[in-house]
Amino acid sequence: MRSYPSMTPTERKSEYDALMSEYERFKSLHLSLNMARGKPGKEQLDLVSDILTVLSDSDDCMDEGLDVRNYGNLSGLPSAKRLFADLLGTQPEQIFVGGNASLSLMYDLIAKAYTHGLRHSPRPWAKEEKVRFLCPAPGYDRHFKISESFGMELVTIRMTENGPDMDAVEAAVRDPSVKGIWCVPKYSNPEGIIYSDDVIDRLAALRPAAPDFALIWDNAYCVHEFAGEFVPFRDILSLCAAQGNADMPYEFASTSKITFPGAGVAVMAASRDNLDYLELLLTYQTISYDKVNQLRHVKYLKDRAHTLELMQRHAAVLAPKFEAVLDALETQIAPLDIARWTKPRGGYFVSLYAMKGTAKRVVGLMKDAGVVLTGAGATYPYGVDPDDSNIRIAPSLPPVDELRLAMQVLCVCLRLAALEKLGV
Amino acid sequence: MRSYPSMTPTERKSEYDALMSEYERFKSLHLSLNMARGKPGKEQLDLVSDILTVLSDSDDCMDEGLDVRNYGNLSGLPSAKRLFADLLGTQPEQIFVGGNASLSLMYDLIAKAYTHGLRHSPRPWAKEEKVRFLCPAPGYDRHFKISESFGMELVTIRMTENGPDMDAVEAAVRDPSVKGIWCVPKYSNPEGIIYSDDVIDRLAALRPAAPDFALIWDNAYCVHEFAGEFVPFRDILSLCAAQGNADMPYEFASTSKITFPGAGVAVMAASRDNLDYLELLLTYQTISYDKVNQLRHVKYLKDRAHTLELMQRHAAVLAPKFEAVLDALETQIAPLDIARWTKPRGGYFVSLYAMKGTAKRVVGLMKDAGVVLTGAGATYPYGVDPDDSNIRIAPSLPPVDELRLAMQVLCVCLRLAALEKLGV
Numbered sequence: 001m002r003s004y005p006s007m008t009p010t011e012r013k014s015e016y017d018a019l020m021s022e023y024e025r026f027k028s029l030h031l032s033l034n035m036a037r038g039k040p041g042k043e044q045l046d047l048v049s050d051i052l053t054v055l056s057d058s059d060d061c062m063d064e065g066l067d068v069r070n071y072g073n074l075s076g077l078p079s080a081k082r083l084f085a086d087l088l089g090t091q092p093e094q095i096f097v098g099g100n101a102s103l104s105l106m107y108d109l110i111a112k113a114y115t116h117g118l119r120h121s122p123r124p125w126a127k128e129e130k131v132r133f134l135c136p137a138p139g140y141d142r143h144f145k146i147s148e149s150f151g152m153e154l155v156t157i158r159m160t161e162n163g164p165d166m167d168a169v170e171a172a173v174r175d176p177s178v179k180g181i182w183c184v185p186k187y188s189n190p191e192g193i194i195y196s197d198d199v200i201d202r203l204a205a206l207r208p209a210a211p212d213f214a215l216i217w218d219n220a221y222c223v224h225e226f227a228g229e230f231v232p233f234r235d236i237l238s239l240c241a242a243q244g245n246a247d248m249p250y251e252f253a254s255t256s257k258i259t260f261p262g263a264g265v266a267v268m269a270a271s272r273d274n275l276d277y278l279e280l281l282l283t284y285q286t287i288s289y290d291k292v293n294q295l296r297h298v299k300y301l302k303d304r305a306h307t308l309e310l311m312q313r314h315a316a317v318l319a320p321k322f323e324a325v326l327d328a329l330e331t332q333i334a335p336l337d338i339a340r341w342t343k344p345r346g347g348y349f350v351s352l353y354a355m356k357g358t359a360k361r362v363v364g365l366m367k368d369a370g371v372v373l374t375g376a377g378a379t380y381p382y383g384v385d386p387d388d389s390n391i392r393i394a395p396s397l398p399p400v401d402e403l404r405l406a407m408q409v410l411c412v413c414l415r416l417a418a419l420e421k422l423g424v
Numbered sequence: 425m426r427s428y429p430s431m432t433p434t435e436r437k438s439e440y441d442a443l444m445s446e447y448e449r450f451k452s453l454h455l456s457l458n459m460a461r462g463k464p465g466k467e468q469l470d471l472v473s474d475i476l477t478v479l480s481d482s483d484d485c486m487d488e489g490l491d492v493r494n495y496g497n498l499s500g501l502p503s504a505k506r507l508f509a510d511l512l513g514t515q516p517e518q519i520f521v522g523g524n525a526s527l528s529l530m531y532d533l534i535a536k537a538y539t540h541g542l543r544h545s546p547r548p549w550a551k552e553e554k555v556r557f558l559c560p561a562p563g564y565d566r567h568f569k570i571s572e573s574f575g576m577e578l579v580t581i582r583m584t585e586n587g588p589d590m591d592a593v594e595a596a597v598r599d600p601s602v603k604g605i606w607c608v609p610k611y612s613n614p615e616g617i618i619y620s621d622d623v624i625d626r627l628a629a630l631r632p633a634a635p636d637f638a639l640i641w642d643n644a645y646c647v648h649e650f651a652g653e654f655v656p657f658r659d660i661l662s663l664c665a666a667q668g669n670a671d672m673p674y675e676f677a678s679t680s681k682i683t684f685p686g687a688g689v690a691v692m693a694a695s696r697d698n699l700d701y702l703e704l705l706l707t708y709q710t711i712s713y714d715k716v717n718q719l720r721h722v723k724y725l726k727d728r729a730h731t732l733e734l735m736q737r738h739a740a741v742l743a744p745k746f747e748a749v750l751d752a753l754e755t756q757i758a759p760l761d762i763a764r765w766t767k768p769r770g771g772y773f774v775s776l777y778a779m780k781g782t783a784k785r786v787v788g789l790m791k792d793a794g795v796v797l798t799g800a801g802a803t804y805p806y807g808v809d810p811d812d813s814n815i816r817i818a819p820s821l822p823p824v825d826e827l828r829l830a831m832q833v834l835c836v837c838l839r840l841a842a843l844e845k846l847g848v
Binding site for chain 1: 461463464466469470473476477479480481482484485491492493494495496523524525527528531532535538539540548550551566569570573574680684685686687705707708709710711712713714715716717
């Protein structure tokens, strides 16, 4: 195997023709595979299905004198607050336990900023001339879509291997219309990087012009190693408080990739003042979240140590899948000088950079061969990757054998698209 | 016992003194009872706790080929849509199945009207000069609070024994700033009345000036008889559609008072066009609601007939509690000419009209004696009852013996307050 850029046009043409017949052969298999989303596979779901029976009768539903079946306790079960404080390294009184989706809690925060304002907002964001939001990219498409759906202007911040480009962030927050930033600090989506201490310190010490600047800290993968030991993470709430920014951070996490993706428990961690403010607004929205499911999680996950053990069992399922992805790229693509990719040790994604100007073509070729990938560009604000290069690979859903096949197809598609770009 | 208004001042004084010592005796019992909210009691929760175990292993979580544990199916499980369509007498394609609280679905509808507008909105309501909302009163305080929290002007509509005063509604909707109305059509909160066919026909045929007028149809008590046979109700969606108002109604219901109050399933029923519009906005808010819990409900409730059987078992628990309330009022208050009350056959409340100008005093006396009632005035817009008369009694939570005691206290308080008003 040789570097494609160093090949002659004739060599490329012959390579292309050979690959195209291979591609046609894959197409004839009529595959139907999905690598678009960080969906856990069946083996992971089965791994945690004992949670279904941890509450089996009326007596089980009593928690510290509280009947979890009835209305009440908007901010969550005290026992659930302690569990999540333990997991996040923060205090129970800084925890709000919600329903099954942290995305909903984030959306609700932004929605309330628009309709009512945050605690330090001079006015509801709906009354602002212009609202801008910082979007480290590549990043999580659903974060960007929330901002976009409220008509914010998305400001792209370059991601470095240590987190968002902090010089750019510090410059941007001098603009009072910049109201926040989306962060995934550990195993970021899709890069899989961990923010460095320096980046985190600078974020905690930001001096935004907007008094209601929101540091959205989506700690979605806080205990989600699939390779190696658990990597401790720092408590953003106390770091910000130490810098006089106690009300700046809003941390989110969920058990969607610990227990059931569709039936987990989500939490928001924030300063007590912020929670007091938000809980008052939330009393109009709901009477309580599903405390029966909260108690299921308390009884099933037990504590931090027990949860980390469970995550090792998830890791045992996920590791071979990530290895299959990285092995295929290493053996079939690395020698060709046409792409690069991240090599994460946790999270749910591999971030692949195809040859510039070919990501859409690769995703299109894959689709025609029956393998669905995240849309090219989705990891950038407005869905536009200026380099048309980044492709998010989500290996968790398919079984390993199907994944290996899908990666073979992907490698062929990467090569075809690169050859087309180089000229054949 | 004699009519208080016909007593002489001396007679009233002697009556008052006797009652006051009785009241002091109650106070010395240090009661702690709650009749403030329509919370089911423990016996009702125990009645339905078999729902905890209807899903017990991985195989149970497959529903028509769909693994309910994973992400996906934003609008709900197809099997759950069929169940709720069956219960509401509408079509599965007009059903959206959400999380555990219908209040959240209502709030989200209003929130989206503010931030994005409804399907026929000329602009988001946040951009409107003024938004008014019709509030049939007495009504459900949480409805009014949603409107109030968004800064709407609440327009009081008088409740009649057949539903909202339709002459007033028809006049009010000529104002284009009037954007909707809160309705609880069956066993209304707190009156317990059922809207008459004529009222429903006139609501369905409304010709509001606002193109995005929302008929909020909170069918919270649609199968919630506690006395007598199930009373069929009409499908508001098809009635409105027949009048050319297909996109006007938004119907809500939940299993909060069928299974677990804190862990039920909520639904919204609306035109397919409205659901298409709202589901697009909801894709930014969540990936999916808790389908595991949806499937629990499908397996536990089975169908309409089976659900109605279960409601008869709830009725058997509730009926003696409502009888205790009505018996106390009938024997201890009726002869005195100081109050009137509704005699519902379903729902969760008795609506009591104390002597004008005494409701706050009665609630205060009760509080001092350790019995919490819904705040006086709560059933009116802005929490202000112009007559200071209406008190919502929620008998479902306390056991019958405690309830009888609480009603004795209430009767004494009603009498004390009336005597004070009449002059002692």
